[in-house]
Amino acid sequence: NAGVTQTPKFQVLKTGQSMTLQCAQDMNHEYMSWYRQDPGMGLRLIHYSVGAGITDQGEVPNGYNVSRSTTEDFPLRLLSAAPSQTSVYFCASSRGKRNRETQYFGPGTRLLVL
């Protein structure tokens, strides 16, 4: 298993540009989520999904959209990038319903918005 994969590893955007951060997992996990981590801070939850076709907002959802059309993929869209969205983005997944399960995190995408 590849686990949780994220692409790209690093991205530079100009203010106002749009992009999609990709996240995929091959463990047939029901639960997937996106976090952002700013320097010196812990991770903050952006959006999450408990299964295909189901998404919900986390702590800091503004400026981000998600969809979950398949179990494997959970892309994060920035519609109009802002410098405040400069951060490291982590995707995570776990088996759903029994949410004492371990979460597996991807390697992260480092985003710089100029």
Place this chain on the structure above:
Amino acid sequence: DAKTTQPTSMDCAEGRAANLPCNHSTISGNEYVYWYRQIHSQGPQYIIHGLKNNETNEMASLIITEDRKSSTLILPQATLRDTAVYYCIVRAFDQTGANNLFFGTGTRLTVIP
């Protein structure tokens, strides 16, 4: 979910046990204690979790006080590769399956040669 308090940083000599404390005085009866760690620039890694009994796995031990208001993560023989930020997270079981984690700023553990 209950709030946790952890020291900002700690040092530990290589080969010694590292004891990382966490206070969670407002924990509810149905809330679990989780520990994750984040090695520089990588995604967080699960270590261990428990409800009220002490737990041990191949990575660490988790000691939860009888009143459950605090816990200690023990790395029995710290190595340089254990240098990381350690997060203590308290959360309840969610019937919807939303396995959301709320991270604080954690404890930065530095293992010294």
